[in-house]
Amino acid sequence: MGTESSKMARQVESDRQDASPGALRLLWCNLLVTPRSFRDSLIRHGRPTSERAASQAVFTNFFLHILPTRIHRDSLRIRTTLGLGVISLVLFFLLSLTGVALMIYYKPSTDLAYDSMKEIQYVVPTGRFMRNIHRWAAHGMVLCVILHMARAFYTAAYKSPRQFNWVVGMILFVLTLALSFTGYLLPWDQLAYWAVTIGSEIAQSPREITDALGITAWFDIGAYQKQLLLGANHVGQEALIRFYVLHVIVLPFVMCVFLAIHFWRIRKDGGLTRPAGAEACSESEKFRNGPPALAPAKTYGLMAVVRGRTPAVDRSMANTMATYPNALYAIGALCMVTFFVMLCLGHSFNAPLTEHANPLVPENPAKAPWYFLGLQELVSYSAFMGGVGIPGIVVVGLMLVPYLDREQEEVGVWFGGSRGRRVSLASALFAIVVVVGILTFTINYGWLRDWYPNIPQIVITFVNPGTVMLVVFSLWSFFITQKTNSTRMGALAIFTCFLLAFAILTYFATVHRGPNWGFYWSKSDWPVH
Amino acid sequence: MRDETIRDDLKASPRFQLEHQRRDFLGMAAMWSAASAIFVALLGAMRLPIPSVFPESNSRVKLGSVDLFQGVAVTPFVEQRLWVFSDDQGLYAISAICTHLGCLVARQEDGEFDCPCHGSRFDSQGKVTKGPAPKPLLRLALSVSPDGQLVVDRQQTVGPEVRLKV
Ligand code: HEM
Ligand code: FES
Numbered sequence: 001m002g003t004e005s006s007k008m009a010r011q012v013e014s015d016r017q018d019a020s021p022g023a024l025r026l027l028w029c030n031l032l033v034t035p036r037s038f039r040d041s042l043i044r045h046g047r048p049t050s051e052r053a054a055s056q057a058v059f060t061n062f063f064l065h066i067l068p069t070r071i072h073r074d075s076l077r078i079r080t081t082l083g084l085g086v087i088s089l090v091l092f093f094l095l096s097l098t099g100v101a102l103m104i105y106y107k108p109s110t111d112l113a114y115d116s117m118k119e120i121q122y123v124v125p126t127g128r129f130m131r132n133i134h135r136w137a138a139h140g141m142v143l144c145v146i147l148h149m150a151r152a153f154y155t156a157a158y159k160s161p162r163q164f165n166w167v168v169g170m171i172l173f174v175l176t177l178a179l180s181f182t183g184y185l186l187p188w189d190q191l192a193y194w195a196v197t198i199g200s201e202i203a204q205s206p207r208e209i210t211d212a213l214g215i216t217a218w219f220d221i222g223a224y225q226k227q228l229l230l231g232a233n234h235v236g237q238e239a240l241i242r243f244y245v246l247h248v249i250v251l252p253f254v255m256c257v258f259l260a261i262h263f264w265r266i267r268k269d270g271g272l273t274r275p276a277g278a279e280a281c282s283e284s285e286k287f288r289n290g291p292p293a294l295a296p297a298k299t300y301g302l303m304a305v306v307r308g309r310t311p312a313v314d315r316s317m318a319n320t321m322a323t324y325p326n327a328l329y330a331i332g333a334l335c336m337v338t339f340f341v342m343l344c345l346g347h348s349f350n351a352p353l354t355e356h357a358n359p360l361v362p363e364n365p366a367k368a369p370w371y372f373l374g375l376q377e378l379v380s381y382s383a384f385m386g387g388v389g390i391p392g393i394v395v396v397g398l399m400l401v402p403y404l405d406r407e408q409e410e411v412g413v414w415f416g417g418s419r420g421r422r423v424s425l426a427s428a429l430f431a432i433v434v435v436v437g438i439l440t441f442t443i444n445y446g447w448l449r450d451w452y453p454n455i456p457q458i459v460i461t462f463v464n465p466g467t468v469m470l471v472v473f474s475l476w477s478f479f480i481t482q483k484t485n486s487t488r489m490g491a492l493a494i495f496t497c498f499l500l501a502f503a504i505l506t507y508f509a510t511v512h513r514g515p516n517w518g519f520y521w522s523k524s525d526w527p528v529h
Numbered sequence: 530m531r532d533e534t535i536r537d538d539l540k541a542s543p544r545f546q547l548e549h550q551r552r553d554f555l556g557m558a559a560m561w562s563a564a565s566a567i568f569v570a571l572l573g574a575m576r577l578p579i580p581s582v583f584p585e586s587n588s589r590v591k592l593g594s595v596d597l598f599q600g601v602a603v604t605p606f607v608e609q610r611l612w613v614f615s616d617d618q619g620l621y622a623i624s625a626i627c628t629h630l631g632c633l634v635a636r637q638e639d640g641e642f643d644c645p646c647h648g649s650r651f652d653s654q655g656k657v658t659k660g661p662a663p664k665p666l667l668r669l670a671l672s673v674s675p676d677g678q679l680v681v682d683r684q685q686t687v688g689p690e691v692r693l694k695v
Contacts, residue, residue, distance in 0.1 A: 194632070198646065201630035208663045224579070232584045242578075360607055362632040364645035380647035382661050383630055449659060457663050517647045 054324040064328070066263055068271060070320040071327050075272040079414075080155070083334045084148035089259070090338040091141040096252065098134040102127075106186065108244035110237045113188035114356045121353060128350065133342050135351035138180050140342070142371045145176045153401075153495050154424070156411045156488065157273040163402035165265040168258055170399045175255045177371065182247035184369060185240060193357035194366035196243070197235050200226050202379065202387035209384060212458040234359070273412040364515045373513075374505030378466040380517050381447055385464040393470065394498060401495070405487040420492050423480060427493040431500035434472055438465050439508055443519045473497040588684035595620075595679045595695050605636070611669060611681065612636065619692030622669040622681050623655050629662040642666060654689060665689065 030037075048054040055069035074080055105124055107116045120127035149169060152158060158166035185196045207222030216222075231238030266272065321327075354363070368376050378386030410416030415424050442465055448455050473494055481490030514520040515527060590609055598604060598620055604613045610625040610633060625633045625642075632646035640653035649660030656665045670685040671693040679693075 194646075198630045198632070205630075211663070227580075227583075228578050231578065231580055234585060236584060238580070238584060360610070360633070362645050366632065366646050379630065380661055383663070449657070453658060460661065461663065516643065516645050 048324060051322050054322040058323045064324070066267065067323045067327055068267065069323055071323050072271060072274055073319045073321055074274050074412075076321065076327060076330055080272065080412075082147070082151055083330075084144050084151055086331055086334045087338050088141055088144040088148055090335050091137045091144060091342075092255070092259070094137045094339070094342060095134060095141065098130045098137065099248065099252075101130045102134060103248060108186070108241055110188060110240055110357075113186065113240065117187045117189070117353055121350075129346050132349065132351050133346035136345040136349070137342050138183060139370070140338075142176055142180055145173055146371075149173060150495075150499060154415055154492075155273055155413065156416055158402040159273075159408060159411050160402075160406065162265070162269045162273065165262060165269060166402050167399050168262050168265060170395060171258050172255070172262060174395065175251060175258065179247065179251045179255065180369060180371070182243045182251065185235070185243045186247065187353055188240065188357045190354040190357055190361075190363045191352070191366070193235060193359065194363045195368045196239070198366060198368065198376075198379075199372075200229050200235060200239070202383055203229055205383035205387055208382070208457070208461045212461070275410075275412040365513060365517055367509070367513070370506055370510055373509035374502050377505045377509040377513070378464055381442075381464045381466070382461045384461050386466055389462075390464070390466045390470060398495075401491055405491040407486060407488045410488070415492065416488060419484065420489065423484065423489045423492050424496045427476065427480070427496035428500050430476055431473070431497040432504065434469060434497075435501050435504045438468060439504075469497075469501055473501070585683075589680050589682045591674060591678040591680055593679060594677055595673055596677075598679060599695065603636075609681065609683070611683075613671075613679070613681075616692075619694040620671055620679070621687075621692055622671055624667040624669055624683070626667070627662060628657075628664040628666060629660070634666065 043057075044060065045053055045056055048057045058064045058067055058069045102120060105116055105120050105127065107113060117131075120131050122128070152166065152169065181196075181199060185192045204222040204226035206225070207216055207220065210216040210219060210222065227233065229239070229242065230236075231242055367373060375387060375391060378390060380386070410420065415421040445451075447465070448460055448463060476497065477490045477494035480493040481487055484490075511523075512519055512521065514523065514525070520526055592598075592604075592606060592609070592613065598613055598615050601615055603615075606613065611622050612625070613620060613622050623642075625636075627634050627644040627646065627649055629644065629647055629649050632644050634642040634644045634649075634651065636642055641658075642651040642653075642655065644650070644660065644662065647661055649662035650658050651662070651666050652658050654665075655668070657663075667686045668689055668691065670682045670687050670691075672680045672682070673693070673695065674680045
């Protein structure tokens with residue numbers, strides 16, 4: 001690589017032979033070219049000028065080699081991914097940065113935590129801004145991860161060979177929620193205190209089952225879970241320090257490990273999902289049947305040895321683009337947009353901080369963060385089913401989806417074409433009718449205990465409106481599976497139902513629930529107290 | 530072709546199978562002992578996060594001279610989150626912590642208890658009449674200390690029929 005610096009060095013060399021001012025002069029010249037030679041040593045190949053150099057730029061860079069050297073055109077289209085995975089990742093980075101900034105002033109003690117929040121809010125230079133960004137990015141990340149999951153679902157990205165990455169994704173989803181929940185306690189304000197009190201009692205709610213079986217005295221799993229979380233029987237200093245450790249070290253670390261696995265698997269599973277049919281998707285077959293017919297001039301050593309799961313190294317380059325600069329620009333653009341939105345939010349809206357935690361006066365209503373409000377609505381009918389049973393069944397059910405639905409048709413297409421769109425639409429309407437119907441019913445007529453005051457508790461525990469929805473949606477999904485003779489359609493049906501139920505319950509509990517968890521059309525109708 | 534027959538022959542021979550099993554057995558034994566060692570270690574480590582002494586383990590609190598409560602229908606203790614009641618059979622205490630998810634219930638004028646969090650309602654004896662609460666409000670154990678003070682034990686519950694007779 002005849003770069004400038006080496007030319008200059010040669011010049012210097014000949015200078016040295018002519019006159020012999022000696023090594024000192026050489027030192028001077030070296031010093032002059034240092035910026036340039038440092039850059040050459042940093043970026044070994046200089047600015048890529050050819051396509052091949054561009055692939056090398058990606059391949060030899062530690063940070064970029066997570067990306068393939070060439071990317072399929074479709075994978076870069078915004079409608080394929082909506083950029084949601086990348087945005088989630090950017091938000092995670094942003095949260096880590098602002099989180100470290102907040103840690104500098106935050107003190108995890110029940111006496112000092114609230115004051116340190118006030119200090120960050122009103123005294124620390126840029127403190128309020130950092131806190132705002134941290135808060136809005138946390139909400140944004142939960143939202144983007146949910147949407148990203150929906151997009152992976154609707155484009156059938158969970159199908160072979162990506163089943164395991166879907167499971168990893170579910171773990172990331174749970175971790176994201178856990179990070180939000182643990183962070184919620186740290187300001188030690190009223191909202192934090194009572195939301196976490198309720199949360200930890202939900203962890204204890206399996207006691208409803210052990211009580212019904214009469215085995216609580218020997219096997220109190222509920223109390224164990226609660227004590228594991230709180231280190232005590234109530235939310236206090238022990239709980240605060242546990243939540244702090246989880247929030248700043250344990251969960252972010254575990255998150256990074258699973259993110260690494262997530263990205264590694266995307267590469268090894270052959271990049272993003274693409275529609276079959278295009279020459280694209282069959283490369284694994286080609287690999288299995290021997291070397292590809294149309295091998296490119298350059299092969300990528302070890303990469304190509306990995307069977308079947310390699311990205312686009314073998315196939316014709318027809319529909320691929322060089323990662324450098326196309327994908328990098330795309331990622332950079334998403335990054336900029338995300339940062340911009342977060343800066344605007346952080347500048348314009350302050351993260352809420354209510355009064356200092358007071359264990360003697362419950363918040364009324366004590367509302368969890370929005371993404372838990374749907375569950376809180378169910379919890380208000382029975383704690384165990386609403387808080388543990390139904391979320392548990394849904395998470396395990398979602399993890400099982402790729403193993404229960406193994407059809408390979410229509411992968412990589414939104415909704416899998418027009419039939420899937422019809423099924424999804426019908427399921428959405430069905431879910432709206434069912435969920436709104438059940439909510440209207442319970443508001444007007446109450447629930448079991450209002451009709452049969454002496455009903456056994458075990459019935460209350462299990463027959464939650466959420467259980468009814470779960471059963472109805474499962475039946476609907478079986479019906480669709482039967483009718484269309486396709487497991488994919490059944491999966492679309494039940495996922496759409498869950499998504500809609502989640503959205504409606506969240507909306508309902510956010511807007512229409514007021515003091516004493518009563519129903520109000522709007523906040524202005526709340527009784528004054 | 531021949532290769533395959535030999536291989537099949539070999540596989541069928543008891544000696545081959547024995548060898549195979551033995552090697553498998555050692556491998557399996559190593560794997561399982563490693564796995565069970567890790568499992569037991571984890572089980573042991575799981576004891577760490579549960580404190581052997583809870584911060585609230587001193588759960589007995591003096592509420593004041595017993596005489597003060599005689600004949601007073603209800604005495605609230607906001608700090609202790611309970612009420613002491615007195616009826617013709619004696620004294621009893623009801624905890625204000627909702628059995629649903631731990632909010633504090635408020636005592637209404639009619640003597641019933643309302644929970645602000647998810648709308649549970651309890652009658653004047655603490656029995657659930659409405660909402661998701663799985664159990665009646667807890668009755669806390671009362672006793673009299675040697676110096677004549679009423680003592681409540683917040684960790685010890687008693688049945689609804691129990692009264693402290695003075
Ligand atoms: C912390 C949260 C997460 C981050 C940062 C993340 C990040 C990413 C990124 C950057 C991609 C590349 C494509 C894209 O941008 O969409 C991706 C793909 C994928 N993600 Fe995630 N993800 C997260 C959570 C999840 C969840 C909750 C699921 C589902 C349960 C999931 C399942 C998938 C799947 C199946 C793919 C492959 C998509 C395809 O092949 O088309 N991820 N993820
Ligand atoms: S905590 Fe009392 S009703 Fe939920």
